[in-house]
Amino acid sequence: MNDGKMTEGIIYMDHAATAPAYPEVTAEITKWFSGWYGNASSTLYSVGRKSEEGVARARAQVAALLKTSDREIFFTSGGTESDNWAVHGAAIANRKKGNRIITSAVEHHAVLECVQYMGRQGFDVTVLPVDQYGMVDPAKVREALTDDTILVSIMHANNEVGTINPIVEIGAICAERGVLFHTDAVQTVGKIPIDLSAVHVDLLSGSSHKFGGPKGCGFLYARKGAKVDPYFHGGGQERGKRSGTMNVPGIVGTGLACEIAGSHMAQEAARLSAMRDELQKGILERIPDVKMNGHPEKRLAGHLNVCVEGVEGESMVMCLDMNRVCVSSGSACTTGSLEPSHVLLAMGIPVELSHGSLRFTLGSANTPEQIPYVLDRLTTIVGKLRAMSPTYRKR
Amino acid sequence: MYSEKVLDHFTNPRNVGEVENPDGVGEVGNPVCGDMMKITIKVDAKDLRITDVKFKTLGCGAAIATSSITTEMAAGKTLEEALAITRQAVAEGLDGLPPNKLHCSNLAADGLHKAILDYLSKRPEVKINVPEAVIKRSQESEEHDHDHNHGEE
Numbered sequence: 001m002n003d004g005k006m007t008e009g010i011i012y013m014d015h016a017a018t019a020p021a022y023p024e025v026t027a028e029i030t031k032w033f034s035g036w037y038g039n040a041s042s043t044l045y046s047v048g049r050k051s052e053e054g055v056a057r058a059r060a061q062v063a064a065l066l067k068t069s070d071r072e073i074f075f076t077s078g079g080t081e082s083d084n085w086a087v088h089g090a091a092i093a094n095r096k097k098g099n100r101i102i103t104s105a106v107e108h109h110a111v112l113e114c115v116q117y118m119g120r121q122g123f124d125v126t127v128l129p130v131d132q133y134g135m136v137d138p139a140k141v142r143e144a145l146t147d148d149t150i151l152v153s154i155m156h157a158n159n160e161v162g163t164i165n166p167i168v169e170i171g172a173i174c175a176e177r178g179v180l181f182h183t184d185a186v187q188t189v190g191k192i193p194i195d196l197s198a199v200h201v202d203l204l205s206g207s208s209h210k211f212g213g214p215k216g217c218g219f220l221y222a223r224k225g226a227k228v229d230p231y232f233h234g235g236g237q238e239r240g241k242r243s244g245t246m247n248v249p250g251i252v253g254t255g256l257a258c259e260i261a262g263s264h265m266a267q268e269a270a271r272l273s274a275m276r277d278e279l280q281k282g283i284l285e286r287i288p289d290v291k292m293n294g295h296p297e298k299r300l301a302g303h304l305n306v307c308v309e310g311v312e313g314e315s316m317v318m319c320l321d322m323n324r325v326c327v328s329s330g331s332a333c334t335t336g337s338l339e340p341s342h343v344l345l346a347m348g349i350p351v352e353l354s355h356g357s358l359r360f361t362l363g364s365a366n367t368p369e370q371i372p373y374v375l376d377r378l379t380t381i382v383g384k385l386r387a388m389s390p391t392y393r394k395r
Numbered sequence: 396m397y398s399e400k401v402l403d404h405f406t407n408p409r410n411v412g413e414v415e416n417p418d419g420v421g422e423v424g425n426p427v428c429g430d431m432m433k434i435t436i437k438v439d440a441k442d443l444r445i446t447d448v449k450f451k452t453l454g455c456g457a458a459i460a461t462s463s464i465t466t467e468m469a470a471g472k473t474l475e476e477a478l479a480i481t482r483q484a485v486a487e488g489l490d491g492l493p494p495n496k497l498h499c500s501n502l503a504a505d506g507l508h509k510a511i512l513d514y515l516s517k518r519p520e521v522k523i524n525v526p527e528a529v530i531k532r533s534q535e536s537e538e539h540d541h542d543h544n545h546g547e548e
Contacts, residue, residue, distance in 0.1 A: 312429055314455035315405075322406060340429070352426040388411050388459065390433035390451035391426055 011325045011370045015210075015302055015363030016159050016187060022212040022260050022364075025253045029214060032249040040246040041237055051248045058255025062219055065189070065258040066204070068196040071224065074238045075251045078218040079186040079207030083110035083153075085220055085231035085242070086182040086203040090151045091118050093229040094180065098148030100124040104136045104165075105346035107155050111184050112342075115153065124148070133295035134161045134347050138169035149179050156185040156204075157192070160330050160343040160359060161294030162303025164192065171200035180226060186210055186218075190261030191269065191300060202226040208250065212364065213257030217250030272362045273301035275371055279360060280304055282375040287382050289392075291353065293344060302362035305330070307344070307353045310392025311385045316358050319381040325374055330357040397456055398490035404460035409467050412449045418517075421509030423502045430454035432462055434506040436469075438514050443474045443523065448510075450503065457492050457500035464488050465503035474511050475523050480504050505532055 012020075021029075032054060040055045042048030055075070063070040076082045091101055103115045105127050112127075119125040126144050130136055136154050145152070152174050157164045167183050174181035182203035185194060190211030196204070204221040208214055222228055222241070234243030261268075283290060289309040308316065313329030320327055330341030344354040360374075386392045397405075417435035424431040431454065437447035448469050450462040465485050469477045482504045486492045492501060508529045515521055 310453065312454050312458070315459060318402075318405060318456045355426070355429040388408065388451055389453040390422070390431050391453050 007365070009324055011374060012365045013325065013327045013360045013362055013370075013374070015365070016162075016359070016361035017328055018209050018215065019212060019363045020365055021209070021214055021253065022257055024260060025213055025257050028256050029249045029253040032252050036248070038248075040248050040251075041235070051246070054248055054252045055246055058251045058258075061255035061259045062206075065262040066194050066196045066221060067198075068221060069224070072196075072221055074220050074222060074242050075246060075254070076218045076220055076242060077216055077247070078209070079108070079184070079205055080110040081231070082205035082207070082218050082220040083108065083182075083184055083186075084114045086205060086222075086228065087111060087114045087118060087151065087153055089228040089231050090180050090182065090203065090226075091123055093227045094150035095123075098146075098150040100126060100146055100149040102126045102128060102141065102144050102149055102152045102154075104128045104130060104154050106130050106134050106136075106158050106160075106343045107153065108159055108184055108186065111153050111155065128154075130346050132347055133298075134158050134163040134293070134343060135295060135298070136165050136170065138166055138173055141170050142173050145173070145177050145179060149177070151180045151182060153182040153184070156183045156188040156194070157300050158294070158343060159187050160341060160357075161305045161347070162187070162300035162361075163295040164188070164298045164300065167201065168199050174202075175200040180228075187300060190258060190265065191302075193265065196221065196223075203228065208254040208257055211257055211261045214250045214253040217247055217254050219254065268364075269301040272366070275362050275366060275368055276302055276304050276360075278368070278371045279362075279375065280306075282371065283378065286375060286379045291349070293347065293349065293357070300361075302366075304360040304362075306358050306360075307349060308356040308358060308382055309353060310389045311356045311382055313355060313357050315385050316356075316378075316381055319385070320374075320377060323377040323381075325377060328359045328361075330354065330359060396493050397460075400464075400489045401456060401460040401492070404463040404489065405456045408450075408459055408463040410449045410463065410470070411451070413451060414447050414449050417510075419510040419512075419514030421506040421511070421513060423506040423509060424454070424458075426453065430458040430500050430502060432458065432502055432506040434462075434466070434503070434510045436507075436510045436514065438474065440518075443521065445469050445472055445474065445477055448507070450506070452503075455496070455500055457496035458502070460489055461485050461492070461501050461503040462506070465507055469507050474514070478508060478511055478523075478526055478529050480507065481528075509533055 036050045038047035038051040040051040043052050059070040059073050062073045128140050171181050180202045184205045186207040189206040202223045207218040232243045291307040293305040317329045340354040414435040414437050418438040419436045421434040433451045439446050448466045452462040482501050485504050
C-alpha cells in the first residue's frame with residue numbers, strides 16, 4: 001500500500017501512532033502547494049475558487065464516509081485540536097445549562113487532559129471507570145448523568161488496546177437526556193463503519209494521518225444544532241466555526257483518504273484481523289506468562305496489546321527495533337514520563353505487569369509473511385530479557 | 396534519544412547473571428517502579444578487591460545499560476575504589492542519559508554499593524572508609540523501595 005522504498009526492510013507495526021499516506025493521497029496533495037495554491041477563502045478570483053472547490057469536494061468525501069451532511073464537517077489541524085475544540089467549545093457554550101462533564105478513564109490525553117483543565121477552570125468532572133477490557137458500560141453513563149451534565153465525551157475505540165465502545169447505546173442515553181455526546185473517533189474513522197445518520201453523536205473527532213491521509217489535518221463533525229463555541233477565533237473561516245487559513249493540501253488529502261479507506265474498509269479489516277490473530281496465536285503458543293489486553297471480539301482489527309511478565313516494555317521495543325521491527329509500548333519510559341499506561345491501570349492490570357506492555361497495530365504497511373519473522377524475533381528477545389531479569393521465574 | 400554507548404551496553408550487556416556463592420548481594424528498585432537490579436560480587440578477602448561482579452536487571456534500556464557499565468567499572472577495583480563510583484560517573488561513562496532516566500533507571504551504582512555494604516556487614520573486622528553519601532544513598536534507597544517516591548533528581 002505504501003511505496004515502501006525508504007522503509008524497505010523495516011517491519012512497521014505501529015499504525016495507531018501514524019500510518020503511511022496512500023500514494024494516491026501523496027500525489028494529489030502535491031498539486032495543491034505550488035500548483036493550485038489559492039486561499040480557499042479568496043473566492044472572488046479563479047485561483048481561490050479552485051481551492052474552494054477542492055475543499056468542498058473533500059468535505060463531501062468525509063461526509064460520505066460518515067454518512068452525514070457536508071455542512072456538519074469542519075476541518076482542523078488534527079485529532080488533538082478536534083478533541084480540545086469539542087470539549088472546550090461544548091463546555092463554554094453550555095455552561096449556563098450546567099457544569100458537569102463526564103468522560104472515561106481510558107480517553108486519549110487530548111480529551112483527558114482537556115477535561116481535567118476544564119475541571120481546574122471550575123467545571124465538575126466525572127471520570128467513568130472501564131471494565132477489564134477497557135470498555136465503558138452504558139449503564140454507568142446513565143447513572144453518572146446529572147441534571148447539570150452538559151457534555152459526555154467517550155472515545156469510539158481505544159488507541160492502546162483497540163477496544164470499541166458501545167457508542168450507539170451511549171449516544172441514545174445522552175440524546176434521551178438532551179446532553180451533548182462527543183466521541184473521539186481518531187482510531188476508528190476509515191477503519192470501522194460509522195453511520196452518523198443512525199447513531200446519535202453530536203461531536204466526533206477524526207485525524208487524517210491515522211487512515212492514510214496527511215499529518216497536521218483532521219476534522220470535527222458537529223451535528224447541526226449542537227451548541228458548540230469556536231475554539232479558534234479570527235477570520236471566520238469554516239462558517240465562523242474554525243478560523244484560520246484552510247490547509248488546502250491537507251484537506252484535499254483527507255477527503256481522498258476517506259474515499260480510499262471507505263472503498264475497501266471491510267476487506268482491509270478482514271486482512272488485518274487475520275494477520276493479527278496469527279500474531280496473537282503465535283505469541284500465546286510460544287511465549288509463556290503473557291496477558292492479552294483489550295476486548296477479545298469488540299476490538300479494532302489491527303490491534304494487539306500484550307503484557308509480558310518479567311520484562312519491561314521499552315527494552316522489548318528497543319530490541320525489536322534492532323531487528324528492524326517498529327512497535328510501541330504503553331510503558332512509560334518510551335513516552336518520556338515515568339507513569340505506566342493509564343489505560344492498562346484503569347483496566348485493573350497490576351502496575352508491575354503494565355510495565356511490560358507491548359502494542360502491535362497492523363495496517364497498510366503489513367503483509368502476512370512478516371508475522372512469522374516478528375514472532376520469531378519476539379520469542380528470542382523475551383527469552384533473552386527474561387534471562388536477565390532478577391524477578392522472572394519460569395513457572 | 397540514547398547515546399551509542401548506551402545502545403552498545405544495552406545490545407551487548409557485560410557480566411549478566413549471578414556470581415556463584417556471592418560475598419555480597421545488592422538489590423535496588425522495585426517492580427512497581429519498573430526497574431529492579433540485583434548486583435552480586437565476589438571479593439578477595441586479602442586485598443579487598445572485587446574479583447567478580449555480575450548483574451540481573453529488569454528495566455528499560457537505560458537500566459540495563461547502566462547495570463552493564465557499572466559492573467565493568469567495578470571489576471578489579473578495590474572496595475574503596477568501587478564505593479567511589481557515583482551515579483554521575485556511570486551516566487558520564489555512557490556519554491550521558493536522557494534527563495528522565497537519571498533517577499529511576501540509574502540505580503546500578505547504588506546496587507553495587509549495597510552489595511559492598513552487605514559484604515562489610517558480614518565482615519565487621521574489615522575497616523574501610525565508607526563515604527557519607529553512600530550510607531545516605533543506601534538508606535534513601537530503602538525508603539525508595541518502600542515509598543516509591545520519584546523525587547526530584
